[in-house]
Amino acid sequence: xxxxxxxxxxxxxxxxxxxxxxxxxxxxxxxxxxxxxxxxxxxxxxxxxxxxxxxxxxxxxxxxxxxxxxxxxxxxxxxxxxxxxxxxxxxxxxxxxxxxxxxxxxxxxxxxxxxxxxxxxx
Numbered sequence: 001x002x003x004x005x006x007x008x009x010x011x012x013x014x015x016x017x018x019x020x021x022x023x024x025x026x027x028x029x030x031x032x033x034x035x036x037x038x039x040x041x042x043x044x045x046x047x048x049x050x051x052x053x054x055x056x057x058x059x060x061x062x063x064x065x066x067x068x069x070x071x072x073x074x075x076x077x078x079x080x081x082x083x084x085x086x087x088x089x090x091x092x093x094x095x096x097x098x099x100x101x102x103x104x105x106x107x108x109x110x111x112x113x114x115x116x117x118x119x120x121x122x
Contacts, residue, residue: 006067008042014059015040016087019094028057 015025026036030053031046038044046054055061063069082090093104 007045007064008040010064010067011054011059012040014064016091018058019091025057025059029053029059 015022018025020028022036022040023033026033029036029050031039031050035044039046051061051065054064060069089104093101096104
């Protein structure tokens with residue numbers, strides 16, 4: 001694998017993008033939580049057949065393996081460019097039901113409209 005030292009970091013980024021803990025990602029991908037941790041710490045590398053399970057779980061294998069994202073529809077920010085509050089909100093949004101996500105979006109849109117109205121009345 002090229003850039004194997006970055007493999008674990010990119011795998012961790014993909015896991016967090018999906019809003020999963022290490023244990024949840026491990027379960028979805030058919031490996032132990034300890035093994036998943038070893039992957040993220042670059043102690044161990046998954047076998048090819050495991051990568052197919054990763055892909056089926058929603059992980060962008062091209063990105064994890066090469067660092068390149070071929071999907072132009074996906075917008076990626078470096079993980080550390082989001083604040084802790086933003087990361088928490090993203091994780092909560094991903095875990096919420098459809099109704100919960102609608103409420104979150106409605107609240108965010110309402111706050112945006114209120115801010116625009118406040119700024120325009122000045």
